[in-house]
Amino acid sequence: MGICRGKHGKLRECRGGISYGPNQEGSKGGENLLSATENWGQVLQSYKKMSVVRQIKADEWGLLRSVCLAALSEAPYAFTETVEGARQLPDAEWQRRARSGAEGKEAFCVLGFEEALPIGIAVGLTGTSDRKVAYLISMWVAPSHRGTDLASSLVDPVMAWARGIGVYFLLAGITRGNVRAVAFYRKLGFEPYEGPIPNHSAISCCQVVLGKRLRT
Numbered sequence: 001m002g003i004c005r006g007k008h009g010k011l012r013e014c015r016g017g018i019s020y021g022p023n024q025e026g027s028k029g030g031e032n033l034l035s036a037t038e039n040w041g042q043v044l045q046s047y048k049k050m051s052v053v054r055q056i057k058a059d060e061w062g063l064l065r066s067v068c069l070a071a072l073s074e075a076p077y078a079f080t081e082t083v084e085g086a087r088q089l090p091d092a093e094w095q096r097r098a099r100s101g102a103e104g105k106e107a108f109c110v111l112g113f114e115e116a117l118p119i120g121i122a123v124g125l126t127g128t129s130d131r132k133v134a135y136l137i138s139m140w141v142a143p144s145h146r147g148t149d150l151a152s153s154l155v156d157p158v159m160a161w162a163r164g165i166g167v168y169f170l171l172a173g174i175t176r177g178n179v180r181a182v183a184f185y186r187k188l189g190f191e192p193y194e195g196p197i198p199n200h201s202a203i204s205c206c207q208v209v210l211g212k213r214l215r216t
Contacts, residue, residue, distance in 0.1 A: 051112055051113065051114050051119070051145075051150055051153075052112070052113045053110055053111070053112045053113075053120075053150075053153050053154055053157065054110065054111060054113075055101070055102065055104070055108070055109065055110055055111075055157070056098055056101045056102050056109040056110070056111055057098075057102055058098060058099045058102040058103070059098070060098050060102075061091070061094040061095040061097065061098035061099075062094070063098075063111070063118060064094055064097060064098045064101070064109070064111075064121075065086075065089075065094045066118070067111060067118045067121045067140075068086055068121070068138065069083060069086055069087065070118075070140075070142075071121065071138070071140035072086055074140075074142075074143065075140060077175060077177065077178060078139075078140070078175060078178055078181065079138075079175070080173075080175065080205040080206065097109075101123060104161060104165075105126075106125070106126050107123060107124060107125050107126070108123065108124040108157075108158060108161040108162075109121070109122075109123045109124075109138075110122050110123075110154055110157050110158065112141070112145075112150050112153070112154055114145075119141065119142040119144075119145050119150065120140060120141040120142060120145065120150050120151070120154050121138055121139070121140050121154070122136065122138065122139045122140075122154035122155055122157075122158050123136070123137045123138040123139075123158070124136060124137075124158040124161050124162055124170070125137055125202055126165070126167075127198060127200060128200060129198075130198060131165075131166065131167070132166070132167060132168040132169065133167065133168070133169050133170075133171060133198055134162045134165075134167040134169075134170050134171070135170070135171050135172070135173070135200060135202035135203060136155065136158055136170055136171065136172040137172075137173075137202045139151070139154065139155070139172070139181075141154070151184060152188060155188060158170070159212070159214060162214055163214045163215065166215075167214055167215070168213065168214060168215045169193070169195070169211045169212070169213055169214065170190075170211065170212045170214055171193055171198075171202075171203060171209055171210070171211045172185050172190060172203075172209070172210050172211070172212075173202060173203030173204075173205075173206030173208070173209050174206055174207070174208040174209070174210065175205075175206055175207060175208075176207040176208070178208075182208060182210070185210045185212075186210070188212065189212050190210035190211060190212045191210060191211060191212070192208075192209075192210060192211075193209045193210060193211035195211070197209055
């Protein structure tokens with residue numbers, strides 16, 4: 001499989017893999033897409049076409065909330081935030097997160113889809129004081145798409161964003177016992193971070209911190 005540049009400059013993986021494009025029809029108003037079912041495997045059997053990874057739009061806070069709640073419910077061991085806490089967040093906080101992820105200044109959020117069904121998320125977050133460090137957070141892929149190239153296709157745009165704003169290190173915090181996540185990040189070139197660990201909420205509660213150098 002190779003990456004091809006298609007119409008309007010969109011990057012696509014040839015012969016049915018990950019398509020990178022700025023828009024995906026049917027993504028708005030998706031707050032109930034994930035909560036409509038409890039059986040990912042059954043639903044995703046109906047979605048066999050090309051997956052799409054794109055940046056969130058500023059008004060898609062309901063979709064963001066839905067994806068995050070699905071991730072926290074399905075894989076609570078992988079996050080420091082709890083689903084109970086996330087459910088209690090006001091709409092204004094989700095709106096702020098969506099706007100920030102769309103603006104790409106302090107944060108950068110990408111979503112993965114099969115047709116209109118969201119199946120993955122990754123978020124990049126800048127450091128509060130050290131602008132040479134950014135954080136990869138909220139990384140999640142629906143169970144039926146684990147083991148595919150979707151996970152790396154979510155991380156790649158975050159790394160490109162971080163490089164573009166001058167970041168030297170992208171850090172990923174991993175909770176204790178999440179062996180699969182450690183193996184995935186190591187495969188992408190992340191290594192145990194030997195620098196001083198920043199006091200940032202993105203990694204402060206994580207037992208393992210891996211980093212990838214983006215600039216020399």
